[in-house]
Amino acid sequence: MSSIELKNSIRRLRFERNMTQEELALRTGVSRQTIMSIERGRTNPSILLAYKIASALSADVTEVFAMEGKLAPV
Numbered sequence: 001m002s003s004i005e006l007k008n009s010i011r012r013l014r015f016e017r018n019m020t021q022e023e024l025a026l027r028t029g030v031s032r033q034t035i036m037s038i039e040r041g042r043t044n045p046s047i048l049l050a051y052k053i054a055s056a057l058s059a060d061v062t063e064v065f066a067m068e069g070k071l072a073p074v
Contacts, residue, residue, distance in 0.1 A: 004068065005069055006041070006044050006065055006067060006068075008038065009064055011039050013057045014039075017058070021035045021036055024057070027056035028056050029052070030049065035053075
C-alpha cells in the first residue's frame, strides 16, 4: 500500500507576496474555502487548479506542490 501525500507551500508563498486567501481565490476562480482546504492539506487540487495557484503566486508548480512518500512496490 502506498502512503503518498501532496504537501504545499501556499501559505508561505502567500505571506511572502502579501496575498490573502481571498485574493488567491479571486485570481484562481475558486472560493476562499477551497484555498483554505487545499492550503491545510485537506483537499488536493485538480492539476489545472494547481497550475492556476502556482501562476497566481508567480511560482513554478513544483515550488508550490510536492509529493511526499513512496509509491507502492510493483
